[in-house]
Amino acid sequence: MINLNFKNYLLRHLQVMLFTLGRIWRQPLASLMTFMVIGIALALPASLYVLLKNIEQVSTQWDDVAQISLFLKQDINDQKAQKLATELKAWPEITNVSYQSASKSLEEFRKLSGLDSLLDTLPTNPLPAVVIVQPDGKNLQADVIGDLVSRLEALPDVELAQLDMEWLQRLRSINETGQRGISILGLLLSLSVLLVIGNTIRLAILNQQSEIRVIKLVGGTNTFIRRPFLYTGFWYGTLGGFVAWITLLITMGLINGPINELASQYNSQFTLTWLSGSMMLFLPFTGMLLGVMGAWLAVGRHLSAIEPT
């Protein structure tokens, strides 16, 4: 018996679902406009998010080339420096270590700068020996790397430890700022979707005032009256979410060409990640939640005002 009731219940929901879809279908132009508004409002933060994800991906690729230069104290001889390099290689955070002696640095500098005569006048080699450390950038967070840098600097032989990729951290900070901005934008635009759907449902309620009165007269509960409006919100939100997804794909398609060109100029293997799969789930789902919520707010606000007279 309970089983049968439950089946009835599901069946009724299915009926209302299809009935409301039919109603939307019978007003194609008005519905399409609503879908577009919802779609564009959702697509905007989504596209920015996808772009940001791509930038993030690029910056993690560059983590591999992050390196720390350890400038050793002047009184450290080659032997001692070599020993330090071997020791450091054993650290778990460090993937690779290379040593460059002071004289080699001077040679290099001489070659690059062309200041031969000037350098000859110096009494001693002013350049320090350098140990170049490659941290395990893939597995380490930025703050762990920062920690590593300060630990290296604290070593008695080391004069100065310098992370060469500080600009990468800056990029990350910019990225984080961007993400915060997109969250706020997404929140505001979600709110606008909520209001758009709420308003659409409000108009639908006003259009069906006499029907609502009749249903109340023959014993319809508020739950019963609310149901078709909630499903209308469900459809607007979900289908609007699909429109957002399509808009996103078109946007990415348009951006893809110039980005590939840009990447090839930097000799990069970079290709745009579309996130089309996860977005195909995420956008309609978000739309659905906003749709049902917007409908709920509108119905709650207006339903009690309509009573039979």
Add this chain to the structure above:
Amino acid sequence: MIKFTDVYKRYTNQYEALSGLSFELMDGEMAFLTGHSGAGKSTLLKLIALIERASHGQVLVNNQNLTRLPPRKIPYYRRQIGLVFQDHNLLHDRTVFDNVALPLVIAGENHREIGRRVRAALDKVGLLNKERNLPIALSGGEQQRVGIARAVVNRPPVLLADEPTGNLDPDLSRDIMHLFEQFNQVGVTVFIATHDLDLIKTMPYRQVILHKGRLSQQTEHSI
């Protein structure tokens, strides 16, 4: 079945629609509610259907005290009352079948039971062949019969009608009244507000007569 005890209904603008009204309708009785326009007939029916609440006094319907019924229980209470209106109150974008089915759909009946009961009700009012039509395609008398079918489809113990023959010619009116008699004969308590005095004086039922919101007189069975 319906019992009014010293019932007043005052609207906010000080207008008193009903004053000190007391009367009783027995279970399975059929009665008419008459009186001049503005005598309070519609207000009285609205109190029974809980569209309005009494300002003072007690209304008992089917052993339920309506003054104490909380709003969330009103829908379930209304399912025990069949309502018929002068202007039918049909949904014009749904077929005759769907209109009649509405109370059953609301009550959550299963599909097969809905089909069976709707066809039984439509058969009773003689509109079985019109179930696929929209109300707009029917005559006034037919629309009223759809309204009656909808009012009785879930077999309520009480049937209320507010000027059900108000827009109909005498022959159609007689048919409609005859239909109400048939429901009364199977045990439904029927209460009909009307000013069609010529028609009801030929019928053997009690009249509750209102005058300016007060009970003016109650006739016994008039024949």
